[in-house]
Amino acid sequence: MSAYQQLQQRFKRHGCLEDALAVLHWDTATNMPSGGAEVRSEQSAELEVMQHELLTAPETGDLLAQAAEDGEQLDAWQVSNLREMQRLWRHATAVPADLVDALSRASQRCEMIWREARPASNYAQVQPALQEVLDLTRDKARAKADALGCSLYDSLLDQYEPGGSSAQIDGIFDDLAGFLPDVLPQVLERQAREPAPHQPQGPFPVDRQEALGRRLMKTLGFDFNHGRLDQSLHPFCGGVPDDLRLTTRYDETDFVSSLMGILHETGHALYERGLPVDWRHQPVGQARGMALHESQSLMVEMQACRGDAFLSYLAPLLAETFGGPAEVWQSENLARIYRHVEPGFIRVDADEVTYPAHVILRYRLEKALIEGDMELGELPAAWNAGMKDLLGIEPPEDRLGCLQDIHWYAGEWGYFPTYTLGAMIAAQLFDAARRENPQVETHLAQGDFSPLMGWLRQNVHAWGSFMDTSDLVQRVTGRPLDAEVFKTHLRQRYVET
Template sequence: MTAYSNLAAHFGRIAALSNAVGILQWDSDVMMPKGAAETRAESTALLHVLRHGMVSDVRIGDWLGEAEGDVSLGEWERANLREIRRVWTVETALPADLVEASSKAVSACEMRWRQARAEADFAGLLPYLGEVLNLQRQIGAAKGEKLGLSPYDALLNDYEPGGSAAKIDTLFDDLAAFLPGFTQEAMEVQARRPALEPLGGPFPTETQRALGIRLMAALGYDFERGRLDISTHPFCGGADNDVRITTRYDEADFTKALMGVLHETGHALYEQGRPQGYLNQPVGAARGMSIHESQSLLMEMQACRSRPFLDFAAPLMRESFAGTGPAWESEAMWRRYTRVEPGFIRVDADEVTYPAHVILRYRLEKALIACDMPLAELPAAWNEGLKSLLGVTVPNDRLGCLQDIHWPSGGWGYFPTYTLGAMTAAQIFDAACTAEPGILPGIGKGDFAPLVGWLRAHIHGRGSLLPTDALLTEATGRPLDAGVFKAHLRRRYIDEA
C-alpha cells in the first residue's frame, strides 16, 4: 500500500468510529432513558478516547511526509492530505486523559442542563458547566500552543478553520452598530400595516409533523437516509448517509416548529449532498460551520421566508390545519414570517434581531474563555447584554443563559458561525438566483430542484476541497461581503414591505 492509501484506509476507520459516536449522541438527545446516562457517558468517553488515539497516531506524520511528495496524486487527494494534516496537528495537541475528562464532563453537564433549563436553575448547573469551561480552557490553551493561536481562536478553529476573533470583531462591531437603527426602521414600517389576525389553534403535534415531512420532501430531503424526531434543542446529527434532524413542537403555534424543521433540513441537505466518493475522508467533510449554517439559513431565511415559497406553502398550511380567513392567506403568512419583534429566545428570533443574540453569546464566551469574567456572573452579564442590544428584559434564566445546549455540550467557539452563516447565506443565495433564473419561480411552485442542484454543484459536492474563503469566492465571485446581507435585509424589510 502507498502512504496515501494507508492514510485513506486509516481515516476511513476513523469515520466509521465517528459515525457510531454520532448515532449514540443522537440517541442520547432523543430517545435514551434518563437512567442510562452514566453508562452512556462511559461508552461515549471511551469512543472519544479511541478516536483521539487514531487521529493522533504517530504513523500519520510519516505517511503524510511520504504522501505529500507523491506527484501522482490528484486535486482531491492533495486537498485530503491538507485536511488530514490540519486535523492531525490539532488532535496531537491534546493528551488522551484531557479528551476523556472533557467527554465525561460534557455528558454529565448535558443531562444536568435539561433539568436546570426546565427549572430555570443556573445555580444547579454552575458546577457542571464550570467543569466543562475549565476543560475547554485547557483544550484551547493546548491547541493554541500547537497552532500559534489564542485559546479562543484555537477553539474557534474547530468550527471555522482559518477564522479569528479579530476578523469576527470587525464584522460584528459593524453589525452591532447597524442593526439597532435598522431594526427601529423596520418596526416603524411594520407598524404602518394592519395588525395580523390570530391563526387560532390548537395545532396538533402529529399534524405539524406531517406538514413538516411534506415540506422536507419538497426541499429534497432523502428519507431513505434520515428521519425526523423531537428533542429539547433542535439539531441535525446522526452519521454519514444517516442524517437525522429534530425539532420541538408547540401546539399553540405551529409556525416556529415548521421553520425549525426547514432550517435543519438545510443542514441535512448539505450532509446528504457531500461527495460520496470521499464521504469517509476529511476532504469530504462539510467546509466548516459558517458554510454549514449558511445552508440552513439559506433554506429557512432566504428561500422559505420569501414570498414565492409562502405563495406555495400557505395553501398547504391552510389545508393541514383547516384554517379559514385572511390570516391564512400567503401575504399574511409572509408578514407573519418576516415580523420583526425583539425577544428572548435565539432559535425563535426573527432574521433582523437574530444577529444580536449571536453577538451577545460570542462576546460572553470569549470573555469566559479568557477568564475575564467569572462564570457565576454569566446570568447578570447575559441579561444586561440582551437589554443593551435588544431592549428586552429577561424574566428568568430558562429564557436567558440556559436556553442553549452549546456550552454544556462543549461547543465553545461555535456561536459566531451562526451570523457568519447568515451573511454567507445571503451571498450564496444571491449568486445562485443570479446564475439560475429558474430558482425563485421554482420555489414558488414547491420545486427546489434548481436551487438544490446549484448548491450540490457549488457547495455541497465540493466538501472541503477548498478553504472557506476560496470556496465562497469560487461560488459567488467574491469573499464574504457583509454588504450583501445588509442589502438583503433592506430589500425584504423596507423596500418589499
C-alpha cells in the same frame, strides 16, 4: 501502499466509527428505552476512544510526516484530504489525554448543575463549576493555540469553523452591531403600520403536521430512499449522507415551529446528501464547518421559505391541511406571522433581524472570557449591558440572560459565531444564485426547489471540505464574506417592502 494510501485507510476506519456513532446517537434520541442509556454511554464512549486512538497513534503522525516527505504525486483533492487529515491530527494530538478527560468530566458536572441553576435563575450556583470548565477550556485552548499557531479563541473556533479567525469575525460583527440599532426601529415602525396578523387557531393534529412536513421535504428534494423523518425531544439532522435521519417534535397548538424546524433540518440534510460521493469516509468529503452547515439550513428556512415566492406556494397547502378561516392562510398574512420581529431575551426564539444581536453578544463575551479579558463574576452584568446596547432591552433575571444557553456550561466555547456567519453566508449565496439564475427564486412560487438546490449542490455541497469557507464564499459569490448582502436582505425584507 504509499503513506497517503495508508492514511486513507486509517481515516476510512475513523469515518466508519463516526457513522456508527451517528446511528447510535440517532437511536438514543428516537428509539432507545430508558434502561438502555447506561450501556449506550459505554458503547459510545468506547467507540469515541477508538476514534481518538486512531488519530493519536504514533503511526498516524509517522504516516503524515512520511506523506509530506514522500512528494508523491497527489491530485488536488488528495492534497486537500491530506491537509484535513493533518488538521484533525493536530487537534487530536494537541491536548493531553488527561486534560481531555478532566474537561469532559467538568463539563458533564457543570451541565448537570446548570440544569438546576437555570430554572432557578441562580448564576451563583453554577459559577464555580463554570469556572472549572472555563479554566480547563483555556488550558485546552492554550495547547491547541500552540499547535495551530493562533490565538486562544481562534484555536477553539477552529474546531467548529476551520480556518475561521476572530480578526475577520470582529470586523463583520462590528459592522452588523453598528447596523442593527439603526435598522431595528425602522423595522418595528414599518411593522406597526401593518395590520395585526390573523393567528391560526389550533389544534393542529400531529398526523397532518407530519404529512405536510414529509410533503415539503420531498418538495425540497429530500429523498426518502436515503433518509427518514422521526420524532425526538430536540430536533436534529443526524445519520450519514446516504442515510439521513431527521427528527422534529410536534406541538398541536403551534405548527409553525415544527414546520420551520423540518425545513431547517432539511437544509442541513440536503447539504450532507450532496457531499462528494467519491470522498465518503474521508476528511475532505465531510461538511465544511458549522457556519457553512448553518448557512444551508438558513438558506432553506430563512432565505427561501420565509420569502414571498415560497409563501405563495405554501399558503394553499396550509389551508388544505388545516382548514379554517381563509384569511388566516393568505400569503400576506403568513408573511406577517413568519416575519414578525420583536426584540426578546431568548436567542432560540429570536427572529431573523434580532438574532444576530444575541450571537454578537455571546461571541464578544466568550472571546473576552477565553482571552482572559473578563472574569466570570462580571458575566451577568456584562450580558445585561450588552443586551441593552444591542437590542435596547435588559433581562430581569439570569434565566433570561446568561443562563439560557447550554453551550458554555457543556464546554462548547467558540461555537456561537457560526450561527450568524451562517446567516450571512446564506444571504450571500442566495443573492449570487439569484443573480446567476433568476429562476432560483421565481420557481419557489411553484414549489420547485430544483434550480436553487442544483446550484447549491454544484457550488457548495459537492466541494465538501476541499477549501475553507471564506475561500468558497469568495469563489462562488465573487466577493469576500461580509455583512453587506445580509444587511441589504434585512433592509429589503423588513424595511422596504
